[in-house]
Amino acid sequence: MLRTEPQIKADYVAQGAVSLAFHPILDHGDASRLAHHAAECAGSQAPLAFWQMHDLLFERQSQIWSANADTMTQWAGELGLDTAAFGVCMAGDTLLQKVERMDQARRDAGIRQRPSFDLNGEIIAGALPYASFASLIDAAD
Amino acid sequence: MLHLPGGLSRLPRRLGVVCVSLGVALGPAACGGQAPASTSATATAPVGATAAPPVIPTVMSTVAPTAASTGEPRVATDAPGEEAAVLLPTLTPTAGATATPVDWLATVTVEGDYYILGNPAAPVRLRDYSDFL
Numbered sequence: 569m570l571r572t573e574p575q576i577k578a579d580y581v582a583q584g585a586v587s588l589a590f591h592p593i594l595d596h597g598d599a600s601r602l603a604h605h606a607a608e609c610a611g612s613q614a615p616l617a618f619w620q621m622h623d624l625l626f627e628r629q630s631q632i633w634s635a636n637a638d639t640m641t642q643w644a645g646e647l648g649l650d651t652a653a654f655g656v657c658m659a660g661d662t663l664l665q666k667v668e669r670m671d672q673a674r675r676d677a678g679i680r681q682r683p684s685f686d687l688n689g690e691i692i693a694g695a696l697p698y699a700s701f702a703s704l705i706d707a708a709d
Numbered sequence: 710m711l712h713l714p715g716g717l718s719r720l721p722r723r724l725g726v727v728c729v730s731l732g733v734a735l736g737p738a739a740c741g742g743q744a745p746a747s748t749s750a751t752a753t754a755p756v757g758a759t760a761a762p763p764v765i766p767t768v769m770s771t772v773a774p775t776a777a778s779t780g781e782p783r784v785a786t787d788a789p790g791e792e793a794a795v796l797l798p799t800l801t802p803t804a805g806a807t808a809t810p811v812d813w814l815a816t817v818t819v820e821g822d823y824y825i826l827g828n829p830a831a832p833v834r835l836r837d838y839s840d841f842l
Contacts, residue, residue: 573837576835577814577826577827580833581813581814581826581827581828581831582812582813582814582827583813584811584813584827584828584831585828585831585832585833586827586828586831586833586834586835587818587825587826587827587828587829587831587833587834587835588825588826588827588835588836588837589820589823589824589825589826589834589835589836589837590823590824590836590837590839591823591836591837591838591839592839592840593838593839593840594840595840595842596840596842599842600840600841600842603840603841603842604840604841607841611824615817615818615819615824616815616816616817618817618824619817619824619826622841625841626841629841629842632841632842633842666822670822674838679838682838682839682840683837683838683839683840684838684839685835685836685837685838686834686835686836686838687833687834687835687836688833688834705833705835708832708833709832709833
């Protein structure tokens with residue numbers, strides 16, 4: 569939801585009409601694991617930091633391929649997070665296992681296409697233009 | 710983009726207040742309390758931290774890191790004859806005071822495995838299954 573998310577946030581989330589949840593899909597091996605692990609480690613320090621790291625990861629998408637745990641720790645520092653604690657988190661596997669478990673859960677649920685969406689229980693496979701999202705959201709409200 | 714001021718450990722320090730009682734020790738609920746771990750947290754005010762209007766002077770002060778990091782109220786002094794100052798991480802107005810609009814874009818609630826951004830009671834929940842790559 570990279571392109572449409574900012575508009576959905578501005579038009580619906582900010583108004584209290586829509587809440588967002590993010591479910592990991594690990595389609596690109598270690599690079600995916602690294603990124604999702606970083607988002608979880610950020611969230612473990614402060615819930616809002618999950619979404620800040622989420623946004624940062626999408627902004628720096630092209631850099632993730634060559635990134636490592638130290639890169640993620642540096643980015644966490646840019647967000648004002650405790651880098652020592654973040655590094656410990658990234659070195660551990662608790663939240664990595666959480667990410668992998670969630671990824672498996674979506675596979676078990678038959679959600680294969682990336683991205684996919686669950687809008688009040690209705691599964692939508694594939695990216696949609698903003699206008700389509702808006703129509704679905706307005707109809708669901 | 711919102712930047713956390715040094716993470717959760719620094720957030721209370723930035724918003725730290727000294728709630729000075731008039732001979733009556735105030736519990737955590739009186740001047741704003743610690744937000745539960747499983748509820749929402751905002752960058753500007755903690756969830757659940759409702760407080761009575763301050764009838765006593767409050768002073769913005771730096772909160773000691775240990776107290777701030779735990780988010781728990783700490784009695785600053787217990788000397789006889791002195792008022793007990795309870796250092797609390799936050800202070801929010803109650804109903805009747807001017808209502809501050811909720812910044813839903815800075816509100817995140819933990820629900821199970823998910824970090825829910827926005828109004829957790831919103832009529833529409835949109836779950837994004839995606840990769841960062």
